[in-house]
Amino acid sequence: MYEDLNRLGLIEEDEIELDDAALSLALLDHPGTDLATYYDLLDAIETRLDSVGGDLASAAERAEALAAVLAGEFGFEGDSETYDDPANADLINVLDRRRGLPVSLAILWVAMARRLGWSADVLDLPGHVLVLIAAEETSVIVDPFANGVRVGTERLAALIEAAAGSGRSVTHLAAMPNRAVLVRLLQNQASRAEQAGNGRRALELYVRMTTMAPAYPHAWWERARLELADQAIAAARGSLGAMLEITRDPALRRRVTKMLDALTAD
Structure with missing residues (x-):
């Protein structure tokens, strides 16, 4: 599958x-x-x-x-x-x-x-x-x-x-491009899972998003956020690093870099 x-x-x-x-x-x-x-x-x-x-x-x-x-x-x-x-x-x-x-x-x-x-x-x-x-x-x-x-x-x-x-x-x-439509579909599921208190389910859905649509930075950010909540620090670093590779937005890059620096300091 x-x-x-x-x-x-x-x-x-x-x-x-x-x-x-x-x-x-x-x-x-x-x-x-x-x-x-x-x-x-x-x-x-x-x-x-x-x-x-x-x-x-x-x-x-x-x-x-x-x-x-x-x-x-x-x-x-x-x-x-x-x-x-x-x-x-x-x-x-x-x-x-x-x-x-x-x-x-x-x-x-x-x-x-x-x-x-x-x-x-x-x-x-x-x-x-x-x-x-x-x-x-x-x-x-x-x-x-x-x-x-x-x-x-x-x-x-x-x-x-x-x-x-x-x-x-x-x-x-x-x-909407085809991948964006599918991301929107999964985003609906992830939002509802998190609202229901099921962060692990939401994380799994963001993993699917980043696998299916690796060029969409928002999914990587949400994946890293939930990985941090799950104390999966190395995984969160990996997600943020992947996000840094695909985004060219200066403000977003600064935000990701700041987060990576904080995780490295920890």
Whole structure:
């Protein structure tokens, strides 16, 4: 299982298939699970989506087809009742329960769209993610957590303001690279584990992040923090050293260097 995690850290960004990668990450917590059933379900969704919308050319029509199949026929929806349930960020559980977080549902929507050759990306918002469907020089934004509802300018501004406070510009919305999406998925799990007092579980998740996405400095910082909390000083030094190798931000480098000097002094 960990071979797949190591492979994710080595392959090129555009080689990552989000549904396959998310299932591989989930399998780490479900040892012995046969993924064939889950791939069969994904194939069935793809087949149905192709039947309903394979010939559609416009972004709006494709978004409607995704909503009709994923939310309408297969019943995938946002879990607003038990939002913080860790199962919502685990694609195996999401496929079983047909419920999930914005990021896990966005992975499903984008993966299904890409299987048909459609242009689709996960969009990063503070505390939320959306999906961008593009075609023929037009695009639409939808919210998989809300059954694929279209997100216009006003709704987008409201979502950003609710998460980050007033005054934030909607022009900061950006498509997320594949690894960043997967890091976001694991980050949700790690945050909930730490909130529940399970630091060891959170640390394991940060180890997965740094293995899968070694160029993301935040995960190394959080990993070092939890290693220090676990009195694993040598491991924390190693994580901070790795962080120092990848970041070029002067302020961040000073912060890491200061921490390394303090650990060396100790």
